[in-house]
Amino acid sequence: MTKFITFEGVDGAGKSTHLAWFADALRQRGMDVIVTREPGGTPLGEQLREILLNQPMSMGAEAMLMFASRLEHVEQVIVPALHSGKWVISDRFSDASFAYQGAGRGMDWDKLKELERWVTVQPDLTLFFDVPVEVARARLANNVSLDRFEQEQGEFFERVRAGYHRRVHEKPARYAVIDAAQSLAAVQQQLAAIIATI
Ligand code: TYD
Numbered sequence: 005m006t007k008f009i010t011f012e013g014v015d016g017a018g019k020s021t022h023l024a025w026f027a028d029a030l031r032q033r034g035m036d037v038i039v040t041r042e043p044g045g046t047p048l049g050e051q052l053r054e055i056l057l058n059q060p061m062s063m064g065a066e067a068m069l070m071f072a073s074r075l076e077h078v079e080q081v082i083v084p085a086l087h088s089g090k091w092v093i094s095d096r097f098s099d100a101s102f103a104y105q106g107a108g109r110g111m112d113w114d115k116l117k118e119l120e121r122w123v124t125v126q127p128d129l130t131l132f133f134d135v136p137v138e139v140a141r142a143r144l145a146n147n148v149s150l151d152r153f154e155q156e157q158g159e160f161f162e163r164v165r166a167g168y169h170r171r172v173h174e175k176p177a178r179y180a181v182i183d184a185a186q187s188l189a190a191v192q193q194q195l196a197a198i199i200a201t202i
Pocket of ligand 1: 015020042043070095096097098099100101102104105153154
């Protein structure tokens with residue numbers, strides 16, 4: 005049964021807005037849902053998020069801190085919630101490390117797979133909000149302050165998007181690819197169709 009769901013996409017894909025709608029739709033169907041995020045989701049994870057989003061650092065340190073936040077999150081939040089029968093929706097998870105640190109920054113894919121072996125739970129379903137990079141960039145232009153990742157150039161996000169596609173290609177059964185360039189209402193229709201299957 006589908007219980008652990010992750011949301012992924014390049015910055016500006018609109019996943020956070022859709023996540024709130026999706027969580028409410030599940031709650032209306034009577035599911036007990038918790039919403040969480042990465043990096044973050046625990047007191048330590050939120051401190052690491054602050055550092056990761058603002059402090060320049062080496063590629064390896066960035067990858068390991070992302071996974072440090074993740075391991076804490078899995079142990080303190082995700083596994084206990086799943087054990088108590090809750091549904092867990094996480095705004096980003098391991099796929100983001102492959103897309104951003106792997107494809108975006110250029111960290112070796114196999115090294116990331118070694119780090120992923122520390123993660124004891126995998127999502128049952130990942131919604132990948134796919135959008136052309138120009139569309140995502142245009143949406144971000146309204147933000148007043150951009151973090152260290154959002155400040156990257158267009159080519160970085162092209163690589164990140166390609167990294168997500170590579171992950172989908174490696175394990176297609178786990179993903180639902182959402183056309184996030186469409187209107188809010190049209191994306192919600194795509195989400196409603198997914199909810200009908202879970
Ligand atoms: P994001 O989830 O987009 O939050 P917000 O909507 O508040 O901006 O921000 C998290 C950033 O962290 C995003 O730019 C992607 C990056 N990130 C990684 O590079 N690797 C990871 O493993 C994770 C979880 C996130």
